[in-house]
Amino acid sequence: MQINFEHRHAAHCENGVVRNLLNFYGVKLSEPMILGLGSGIFFSHMPFYKLHGMALTSFRYFPGSIFTRVTKALGIEIQWHKFKDPDQAMAKLDEVLLSGTPVGLRVGVYHLTYFPKEYRFHFNAHNLCVIGKEGDEYIISDPIGMHINRLSSEDLKKVRFASGTGPPKGSMYYIRNLEKYRPLDAQMIEKATLRTCSDMLHIPLPMFGAKGIAYLARRMRKWERLYGKRGAALNLAQIIRMLEEIGTGGAGFRFMYAAFLQEASVFLNRPEWNQLSMELTEVGDLWRDFSYHAARFFKKREAEVLSYDDIARKLEVISDRERIIFTRLENSIKRGK
Amino acid sequence: MKVKEVPQDDEFFQPDSAVQLRDRTYALDENGQYQEVPSAGWKPKNEAIRFSWDNRGEEAEALRQKVIAGKCSPLVYHMAKSVMTPRILADYSGFSRREIHKFSKPKHFETLEQAELSRLAEAMNISVEELTSTD
Numbered sequence: 044m045q046i047n048f049e050h051r052h053a054a055h056c057e058n059g060v061v062r063n064l065l066n067f068y069g070v071k072l073s074e075p076m077i078l079g080l081g082s083g084i085f086f087s088h089m090p091f092y093k094l095h096g097m098a099l100t101s102f103r104y105f106p107g108s109i110f111t112r113v114t115k116a117l118g119i120e121i122q123w124h125k126f127k128d129p130d131q132a133m134a135k136l137d138e139v140l141l142s143g144t145p146v147g148l149r150v151g152v153y154h155l156t157y158f159p160k161e162y163r164f165h166f167n168a169h170n171l172c173v174i175g176k177e178g179d180e181y182i183i184s185d186p187i188g189m190h191i192n193r194l195s196s197e198d199l200k201k202v203r204f205a206s207g208t209g210p211p212k213g214s215m216y217y218i219r220n221l222e223k224y225r226p227l228d229a230q231m232i233e234k235a236t237l238r239t240c241s242d243m244l245h246i247p248l249p250m251f252g253a254k255g256i257a258y259l260a261r262r263m264r265k266w267e268r269l270y271g272k273r274g275a276a277l278n279l280a281q282i283i284r285m286l287e288e289i290g291t292g293g294a295g296f297r298f299m300y301a302a303f304l305q306e307a308s309v310f311l312n313r314p315e316w317n318q319l320s321m322e323l324t325e326v327g328d329l330w331r332d333f334s335y336h337a338a339r340f341f342k343k344r345e346a347e348v349l350s351y352d353d354i355a356r357k358l359e360v361i362s363d364r365e366r367i368i369f370t371r372l373e374n375s376i377k378r379g380k
Numbered sequence: 381m382k383v384k385e386v387p388q389d390d391e392f393f394q395p396d397s398a399v400q401l402r403d404r405t406y407a408l409d410e411n412g413q414y415q416e417v418p419s420a421g422w423k424p425k426n427e428a429i430r431f432s433w434d435n436r437g438e439e440a441e442a443l444r445q446k447v448i449a450g451k452c453s454p455l456v457y458h459m460a461k462s463v464m465t466p467r468i469l470a471d472y473s474g475f476s477r478r479e480i481h482k483f484s485k486p487k488h489f490e491t492l493e494q495a496e497l498s499r500l501a502e503a504m505n506i507s508v509e510e511l512t513s514t515d
Contacts, residue, residue, distance in 0.1 A: 052418065054404035075406065075414070096465070153463075154505075157396035161429050164463055188399035189418070206471035277435060283428035298381060298406040302414035324408060328381060338424030341431035 045175030050184040050191045056170040057109050059186020060147045079303035081109030082239040087251045088259040094208045097281045106168035116231045118223040123216045132213035145174045149214040151205020165207035240373035256362035260355040297327035333357045383407045390420035453489030462504045473503035
């Protein structure tokens with residue numbers, strides 16, 4: 044059986060799953076709007092939290108938060124499950140699926156058979172949607188694929204119980220009912236935007252938000268001393284991968300949030316948000332410029348290579364620009380214009 | 381970023397061609413409006429991925445030499461090759477981390493029984509023959 048589910052390609056896995064799930068229930072929102080409403084944009088660099096033995100750098104909020112926040116704002120009832128026993132997890136998935144409900148899953152990409160082998164590392168915050176089952180095969184709508192595909196139940200069990208940093212433990216989520224559904228309004232957008240600004244500006248620890256980017260720059264200057272030449276390059280490669288790789292956003296998130304600001308500026312009739320959107324686009328371009336220069340470290344074209352100091356300086360510029368943009372965004376709401 | 385600047389550098393082989401994995405980028409058109417454009421990949425990203433991949437290969441090769449010299453067991457080499465840490469392998473195979481560390485020494489690895497070897501091999505998606513050799 045297969046649920047009549049419209050599969051649409053998305054830039055980011057979680058936004059995509061949320062957008063497609065809501066779309067199934069007739070709630071039509073764009074992907075940037077989901078990101079804005081879920082306050083998905085963020086920055087953190089945590090040297091004490093390791094992924095592949097290197098500091099975790101993240102450009103998004105905790106996995107799962109976008110779904111929770113968007114549905115809460117819209118008054119939609121949802122259900123989360125987590126399991127200890129893999130067989131129980133699969134049985135519950137079948138039960139919910141057979142009642143005609145599409146189910147979102149959090150999985151690890153290491154055993155995901157349709158990923159190119161270069162992408163398959165122990166990263167456990169990928170999201171996909173299960174929309175049907177035929178025999179022993181599940182029909183999967185992965186929002187970063189252009190088309191739907193199939194996965195055997197054996198493989199699906201494996202990815203749901205992947206191991207490593209932040210194991211998914213069979214997490215599954217779905218929409219229960221829409222009785223208290225409220226259509227999108229200006230207040231929701233403003234509230235979500237204020238929360239984004241607060242996350243980006245007011246967390247009193249150095250590694251989070253816009254100032255976290257400057258913190259990363261400071262760490263970067265020490266890398267060669269701490270990890271040696273090779274270790275420093277590996278750390279940099281990890282940052283670029285987190286910045287650009289499928290599903291994690293990064294520079295792409297800046298563009299997407301800029302798209303949200305543009306959409307919201309029309310919705311709320313706030314022309315100055317469009318101006319902020321253009322500025323955030325420039326910051327996105329700066330992030331790409333950073334990736335471009337950083338990638339030269341791996342090519343070893345000695346003449347063109349910058350030092351860690353130079354690329355750290357690029358990050359400091361980005362940190363300043365983002366701080367200014369989000370401060371202006373926050374002020375524009377607080378002053379009520 | 382402008383719509384026509386969206387990169388299309390596809391480099392990696394996708395095992396399941398039906399899925400067609402793509403990035404999707406939000407970019408500005410001529411009128412300053414945001415558009416969605418699918419992107420096949422970007423060179424700097426591909427280089428970063430390739431760099432960490434190559435590096436992993438070199439590390440595994442160095443460990444292989446140690447295995448041949450008899451300093452550690454083939455398990456260590458295969459663990460590096462499949463990007464696993466003792467903790468992850470312990471989770472997948474059901475052994476404790478302490479046991480995995482123990483099996484990393486040649487003298488303990490040799491005493492492993494067939495059933496235990498197949499448990500380890502299965503956790504790493506390889507056959508027992510592969511696990512006990514270093515090719």
